[in-house]
Amino acid sequence: MYLKSIKVENYRLLKDVTISFDSSLTLFVGKNNTGKTSIMHVIEFLLSNSTQLAFDDYPLECRQTLYSAIERYWQSESENPITDFKQSVPITKVTMTVDYSDDNMGNVSSFVIDLDENVNHAVIQVSFDISPRIETILEACKKQLDDLTKNEPKAEVRDKYLKSIVRKFFSEFFTMNIVAVNPTNAEDILEKKKSDLQNLFCLKVVRAERNMDESDDTNSNPLGTIMRSLFSTELEEMQADVQQSMLEIQNLVIEANYNLQGRINEHMATIVQNMLPFGYPAADDMQLHANTNIDLERRIKDETVLTYVSKDATETLPSTHNGLGYKNLIKISLELNEYARMLQKDRTKLPLLFLEEPEAHMHPQLQTTFVSYIDGFLTRAVGENIVQIVMTTHSAHVANTVEFNKVRYIRRCANHVECKPMADFPKTGTDIEKAEHLDFLQKYMKLSYCDLYFCDKAILVEGASERLLLPAMIRKCKEAGDFANTDIPLSSQYFTIIEVGGAYSHHFYDFVDYLEIPTLILTDIDFVKGAHNSACSRAEAEKSSNGAINRWCKKVLGLEEKAPVTIEQIIGLTANQHTEGYRHIEFEKEENGFHPRSLEDSILNCNRGIFGISEGKEPDFEKMKYKKTDFALMLLLDEEYKEYQIPSYIKDGLVWLNNQSRRGEL
Numbered sequence: 211m212y213l214k215s216i217k218v219e220n221y222r223l224l225k226d227v228t229i230s231f232d233s234s235l236t237l238f239v240g241k242n243n244t245g246k247t248s249i250m251h252v253i254e255f256l257l258s259n260s261t262q263l264a265f266d267d268y269p270l271e272c273r274q275t276l277y278s279a280i281e282r283y284w285q286s287e288s289e290n291p292i293t294d295f296k297q298s299v300p301i302t303k304v305t306m307t308v309d310y311s312d313d314n315m316g317n318v319s320s321f322v323i324d325l326d327e328n329v330n331h332a333v334i335q336v337s338f339d340i341s342p343r344i345e346t347i348l349e350a351c352k353k354q355l356d357d358l359t360k361n362e363p364k365a366e367v368r369d370k371y372l373k374s375i376v377r378k379f380f381s382e383f384f385t386m387n388i389v390a391v392n393p394t395n396a397e398d399i400l401e402k403k404k405s406d407l408q409n410l411f412c413l414k415v416v417r418a419e420r421n422m423d424e425s426d427d428t429n430s431n432p433l434g435t436i437m438r439s440l441f442s443t444e445l446e447e448m449q450a451d452v453q454q455s456m457l458e459i460q461n462l463v464i465e466a467n468y469n470l471q472g473r474i475n476e477h478m479a480t481i482v483q484n485m486l487p488f489g490y491p492a493a494d495d496m497q498l499h500a501n502t503n504i505d506l507e508r509r510i511k512d513e514t515v516l517t518y519v520s521k522d523a524t525e526t527l528p529s530t531h532n533g534l535g536y537k538n539l540i541k542i543s544l545e546l547n548e549y550a551r552m553l554q555k556d557r558t559k560l561p562l563l564f565l566e567e568p569e570a571h572m573h574p575q576l577q578t579t580f581v582s583y584i585d586g587f588l589t590r591a592v593g594e595n596i597v598q599i600v601m602t603t604h605s606a607h608v609a610n611t612v613e614f615n616k617v618r619y620i621r622r623c624a625n626h627v628e629c630k631p632m633a634d635f636p637k638t639g640t641d642i643e644k645a646e647h648l649d650f651l652q653k654y655m656k657l658s659y660c661d662l663y664f665c666d667k668a669i670l671v672e673g674a675s676e677r678l679l680l681p682a683m684i685r686k687c688k689e690a691g692d693f694a695n696t697d698i699p700l701s702s703q704y705f706t707i708i709e710v711g712g713a714y715s716h717h718f719y720d721f722v723d724y725l726e727i728p729t730l731i732l733t734d735i736d737f738v739k740g741a742h743n744s745a746c747s748r749a750e751a752e753k754s755s756n757g758a759i760n761r762w763c764k765k766v767l768g769l770e771e772k773a774p775v776t777i778e779q780i781i782g783l784t785a786n787q788h789t790e791g792y793r794h795i796e797f798e799k800e801e802n803g804f805h806p807r808s809l810e811d812s813i814l815n816c817n818r819g820i821f822g823i824s825e826g827k828e829p830d831f832e833k834m835k836y837k838k839t840d841f842a843l844m845l846l847l848d849e850e851y852k853e854y855q856i857p858s859y860i861k862d863g864l865v866w867l868n869n870q871s872r873r874g875e876l
Contacts, residue, residue, distance in 0.1 A: 211316055211560050212598045214309040214331060220272050220302045222248045225626035232616045233309070234595060235585070238602045239609045239663040240620035241704070245627040246602040249620075250415070250564045252304060256336050257413050261404060263302055263338045265380040271625055272300045277372060284352055296340045301384065303337040308410070308560065316558040317410045321390040323400050333391040334407065335399075338384035347382050351375050412559035414549040416542055418567035538571045543587070550591035561597040569605040574659070577607040606661040614648055619663060619725055635724045650717050658708070665706040666872040668722060668729040670715045675809055675842040676732055677709045682846055683856050684864060692861065693868045700868035715758040723791040728870035730863045731795040733758045737777065737807045747828070748805035751777045762795050789866070796863035804828055810841055812857035820851055
């Protein structure tokens with residue numbers, strides 16, 4: 211039994227999005243503010259005790275529609291204006307699908323209303339429908355608005371007051387309704403209670419640890435939190451390995467309370483008697499007696515803290531003396547222990563664990579192993595394939611350790627978000643070709659910690675020289691005013707540079723299109739001739755040895771897979787043919803009467819004066835006796851070369867990338 215999918219309508223940026231879940235682990239990735247946390251929050255909200263939709267969770271577009279519907283209702287001359295109102299106001303709705311094909315129905319049985327034995331999933335719909343009291347509520351809003359604006363004729367002031375009043379009354383506009391829906395007949399429904407939905411899931415949320423400061427009272431003593439839970443738990447419900455220790459602690463508390471209480475009370479009674487010299491109490495009065503209450507159990511709960519012990523166990527240091535990453539890991543471990551205990555207590559509920567950005571404060575190596583740690587821990591503590599984990603991350607180290615089919619890419623558009631399951635990629639090719647494609651991407655992204663999931667834009671480059679030089683070249687373009695036609699220049703956007711080489715960049719073509727990330731491909735034209743593809747100059751060139759360029763040309767020119775691509779076809783590509791989908795390709799162009807075949811030749815050609823190359827001479831990097839990375843570092847660090855000019859093909863490509871929408875909207 212597991213949560214198979216949810217469809218969310220009109221909740222924050224989740225305007226109309228369906229999210230599928232893996233039965234074991236689902237990882238949400240994407241840029242900041244794309245709605246990853248909102249997906250978790252909407253489920254947490256539905257399972258909470260709250261039944262009221264918050265105004266801040268109602269989408270901005272829906273608010274504007276609501277304001278207009280209210281105004282139309284007040285001004286309507288229709289026979290049934292409330293019907294028109296209800297039909298025009300968008301409602302928030304969440305549809306959940308729970309799969310029970312493993313025959314472990316648990317508490318989901320109360321939502322199963324179809325007797326077809328071939329149906330193995332339950333559908334639950336939670337909607338916030340227009341309140342039955344809506345007419346009374348709207349009249350109250352109208353009266354308050356009229357009172358506030360009776361001396362204020364300006365329309366903009368009225369609009370301002372209307373929005374304020376709607377915010378005030380908003381929680382009364384909608385009523386939560388929960389129904390079980392027949393999967394084979396959407397008209398067949400059964401009303402359910404909030405408690406039915408809460409009893410279906412055993413939800414645990416481990417929030418992102420944004421502040422590990424010891425002064426944070428809510429999280430400063432995680433061990434104390436666990437101790438409070440242990441003291442409130444019956445011994446037989448505890449894990450076997452802690453039962454004996456807990457029993458001994460409880461016995462010690464009882465014994466210590468009894469012995470200390472008596473001795474302290476005896477001394478306190480003497481102190482009290484000596485403090486009463488005025489004749490009270492008399493012999494026939496009630497006598498005063500001191501009784502000191504010592505609650506060792508409470509002190510153990512509240513004062514048990516984590517410390518670090520030296521190797522010889524003679525000295526201790528507070529937990530603040532250890533790194534935040536390990537503190538965060540300890541906190542997560544303690545919370546997971548508590549969650550495992552909850553699950554062992556009740557196996558009828560669907561276990562759902564939310565982990566929000568668990569990588570906080572962890573170093574990259576720890577992030578890489580975290581996912582396997584969580585899975586291993588839960589398998590040992592609860593059982594294999596029992597807990598369904600939903601995790602968000604901003605870490606490439608975490609994202610690239612998870613199998614593609616478990617990743618959900620969350621992409622934000624102008625006023626809504628989309629969820630792209632990586633299980634749906636690639637879209638084309640045979641099964642073998644798809645498997646090979648995925649295998650390459652998975653291995654490459656893991657080895658390089660590629661952060662494509664989290665960038666605004668991407669640049670695919672040949673090698674280390676381009677990777678080193680491009681950030682500085684982007685700054686040069688900004689300073690030269692090449693990015694002047696955009697509010698936020700490329701230099702201030704989050705771009706990623708991926709070193710893939712000319713032989714492998716084509717593997718990313720369909721991938722960046724699927725993710726809808728504007729991507730610039732900078733590659734070398736690599737002139738060759740003859741059957742052995744010998745490197746040569748432009749004058750002798752017959753074709754290019756660059757796989758990225760050849761594959762590009764075959765696609766945009768409509769050539770067969772095995773058809774040759776001539777150098778004339780490559781150089782003859784039109785401006786429009788340099789762009790395909792979300793991708794744009796650039797390679798060396800002719801400048802100063804010379805057509806370079808590589809990045810280094812292009813830089814030499816554009817900066818003849820700096821390198822002492824005469825106009826009639828053809829630059830040849832191979833004869834300059836530089837290593838490629840040394841050459842790039844020289845341009846970056848040596849004052850003599852800091853004013854170098856950028857080759858035109860790179861500048862053209864960067865300007866194209868700068869001008870693309872960061873939302874990836876074509």
